[in-house]
Amino acid sequence: xxxxxxxxxxxxxxxxxxxxxxxxxxxxxxxxxxxxxxxxxxxxxxxxxxxxxxxxxxxxxxxxxxxxxxxxxxxxxxxxxxxxxxxxxxxxxxxxxxxxxxxxxxxxxxxxxxxxxxxxxxxxxxxxxxxxxxxxxxxxxxxxxxxxxxxxxxxxxxxxxxxxxxxxxxxxxxxxxxxxxxxxxxxxxxxxxxxxxxxxxxxxxxxxxxxxxxxxxxxxxxxxxxxxxxxxxxxxxxxxxxxxxxxxxxxx
Amino acid sequence: xxxxxxxxxxxxxxxxxxxxxxxxxxxxxxxxxxxxxxxxxxxxxxxxxxxxxxxxxxxxxxxxxxxxxxxxxxxxxxxxxxxxxxxxxxxxxxxxxxxxxxxxxxxxxxxxxxxxxxxxxxxxxxxxxxxxxxxxxxxxxxxxxxxxxxxxxxxxxxxxxxxxxxxxxxxxxxxxxxxxxxxxxxxxxxxxxxxxxxxxxxxxxxxxxxxxxxxxxxxxxxxxxxxxxxxxxxxxxxxxxxxxxxxxxxxxxxxxxxxxxxxxxxxxxxxxxxxxxxxxxxxxxxxxxxxxxxxxxxxxxxxxxxxxxxxxxxxxxxxxxxxxxxx
Numbered sequence: 001x002x003x004x005x006x007x008x009x010x011x012x013x014x015x016x017x018x019x020x021x022x023x024x025x026x027x028x029x030x031x032x033x034x035x036x037x038x039x040x041x042x043x044x045x046x047x048x049x050x051x052x053x054x055x056x057x058x059x060x061x062x063x064x065x066x067x068x069x070x071x072x073x074x075x076x077x078x079x080x081x082x083x084x085x086x087x088x089x090x091x092x093x094x095x096x097x098x099x100x101x102x103x104x105x106x107x108x109x110x111x112x113x114x115x116x117x118x119x120x121x122x123x124x125x126x127x128x129x130x131x132x133x134x135x136x137x138x139x140x141x142x143x144x145x146x147x148x149x150x151x152x153x154x155x156x157x158x159x160x161x162x163x164x165x166x167x168x169x170x171x172x173x174x175x176x177x178x179x180x181x182x183x184x185x186x187x188x189x190x191x192x193x194x195x196x197x198x199x200x201x202x203x204x205x206x207x208x209x210x211x212x213x214x215x216x217x218x219x220x221x222x223x224x225x226x227x228x229x230x231x232x233x234x235x236x237x238x239x240x241x242x243x244x245x246x247x248x249x250x251x252x
Numbered sequence: 253x254x255x256x257x258x259x260x261x262x263x264x265x266x267x268x269x270x271x272x273x274x275x276x277x278x279x280x281x282x283x284x285x286x287x288x289x290x291x292x293x294x295x296x297x298x299x300x301x302x303x304x305x306x307x308x309x310x311x312x313x314x315x316x317x318x319x320x321x322x323x324x325x326x327x328x329x330x331x332x333x334x335x336x337x338x339x340x341x342x343x344x345x346x347x348x349x350x351x352x353x354x355x356x357x358x359x360x361x362x363x364x365x366x367x368x369x370x371x372x373x374x375x376x377x378x379x380x381x382x383x384x385x386x387x388x389x390x391x392x393x394x395x396x397x398x399x400x401x402x403x404x405x406x407x408x409x410x411x412x413x414x415x416x417x418x419x420x421x422x423x424x425x426x427x428x429x430x431x432x433x434x435x436x437x438x439x440x441x442x443x444x445x446x447x448x449x450x451x452x453x454x455x456x457x458x459x460x461x462x463x464x465x466x467x468x469x470x471x472x473x474x475x476x477x478x479x480x481x482x483x484x485x486x487x488x489x490x491x492x493x494x495x496x497x498x499x500x501x502x503x504x505x506x507x508x509x510x511x512x513x514x515x516x517x518x519x520x521x522x523x524x525x526x527x528x529x530x531x532x533x534x535x536x537x538x539x540x541x542x543x544x545x546x547x548x549x550x551x552x553x554x555x556x557x558x559x560x561x562x563x564x565x566x567x568x569x570x571x572x573x574x575x576x577x578x579x
Contacts, residue, residue: 045469048473050469050472050473070472070475070476070477071475072475073475074473074474074475075475077473078473079473081467081469081470081473083466083467083469083470085466085470088465088466089465089515089520089521090520090521094520094521098462098463098466098474099474101459101460101462101463101474101475101476102474102475104459154474
């Protein structure tokens, strides 16, 4: 559904990654791992059509992603950016309602279904009690959950998330990865950039590793090993098989 | 939440009340019943009618349009530049207008040509800013802002030069124009028309403005046509500033404090903020201009000096409130 072909990712003055090809299908839950500066965020921008890759192409269905009409693209691809809306003027609910923008039309006022969708999304991240609190008064982790709620209210088919677990405590990290898994089980496509190796072996079925010498992508049980993560992070890793699944922890 | 619900009804009352107060205030005493009578009867050949229809109403409507345009331009530029301190003149529109108007005055032109010079100067400065500040068709708020500020400094130098080269007797008119002065404003209809048109266009895109305020990338990811929207905002805000500065010279602080004040009262979403800013900015300038006409009568004060006198303490108060809220 979302396909990347021979992508080259670059930032001014530096090539980050070459020859990256990916097929993201409904029901798949991908994790993207890599060292700082490996090109994870640049990849997310390229996949979502927010910025063109240095070379290669991204296809959304049968069309290049940047040829898709803006609103239609926003109804199909949702992106959790790394921005922090600390200076936002309104309440948590007002922020989440902005996620409904691609479903609204120029002159129409806010529909009840938009507000209902926003409230449901806040419930999914357990933030319904904060609906009427100003967003700027929430903690970093609470704002992170509200940001995810805005993405849920956007209701895209494809979820691209840049560090969805940042600022979250352990219990909410667990709730977040379960929610992502749940979205994939419902037939959505999920791709999340993260650093938390404790979760990746248990909830993600596919992995993309952005090694210095080229990307490696595939099913998680083949791609994610202690050896591959050691090579990726240049850090000794251990793998433990637990009754909840495979867990990777650094040996330092 | 609670106070923001009251803002609109209060503003809807404040606007006509400020206009009535302006109609009643002045060197000739006009009781309210005579004002109403003159208003309802339409222009007629009586003294009261002349005062209302020929003198006070055009100036009041000019003040309202001017204040509304300034507040509207402030809101639009604050979204475009994502800078809470953006105000209508920040991109140098008033500087260009000043150079145009003062040049016309130095050449001994009448009111019509001075206005023409102001509007032409404002539009020329917008065109220059577009050419210099938008390189390669790429919008960059930082670059636009920096270019605007640099251009404004350049206009300031030209204005100083014009002032120092002008003989004493024309100097007073120039200084008044620079401080903001509505005493020559007589034809409010064009400014009112621009005000209504821009308000309508901006309200049409209010939802997109809400999203754009979150940041360009975020807005893009939600399906907003960011570049066309930014271009439109720039042109609309420039048109507002140009029309306002043509009508009343460089009247400061209205475009800065009115949107901030409303946000502090909880008016936040752009659909409401845009309309509320027009009503509040218009009413504020009507009241300020009425004060300017009356406090030192028969001497008239430049209204720009009054808005600054009222605006500076208000803004300082708002900033200290914000520091307290943040701390």
